[in-house]
Amino acid sequence: MYYKFSGLTQKLTGSSHAAVFSPQGLRPGVPAESPAMVFASPTKLVSENSSSVEYLGRNNVNEIQKLFQTQDGLPIHLKRGLSDKLLYRTTMALTIGGALYCLVALYMAAQPKKNN
Numbered sequence: 001m002y003y004k005f006s007g008l009t010q011k012l013t014g015s016s017h018a019a020v021f022s023p024q025g026l027r028p029g030v031p032a033e034s035p036a037m038v039f040a041s042p043t044k045l046v047s048e049n050s051s052s053v054e055y056l057g058r059n060n061v062n063e064i065q066k067l068f069q070t071q072d073g074l075p076i077h078l079k080r081g082l083s084d085k086l087l088y089r090t091t092m093a094l095t096i097g098g099a100l101y102c103l104v105a106l107y108m109a110a111q112p113k114k115n116n
Contacts, residue, residue: 001014003015067080
């Protein structure tokens with residue numbers, strides 16, 4: 001036999017298996033409809049007899065592969081132009097600044113306190 005705390009009598013009372021493992025009448029449920037696709041959402045519903053699906057975006061993987069595989073002497077992280085250069089330089093500046101800040105903080109922590 002299973003027992004459950006009764007809010008009415010403030011005591012343990014006998015109960016069924018389902019009531020013990022589903023408090024306050026909550027029951028596990030199955031969603032009514034399937035969730036929407038996160039990646040590659042189609043523009044139209046796929047019918048059962050059709051095997052092709054149109055997607056919202058344009059496939060430009062081949063163009064990006066050609067851009068990255070050109071032999072122009074640039075590193076891979078700078079091949080897409082000005083925005084890549086700005087991101088790279090900002091990252092390097094923040095890295096150097098953070099390292100300097102850590103060194104200053106370590107130096108300050110290593111100094112003994114002066115007692116007055």
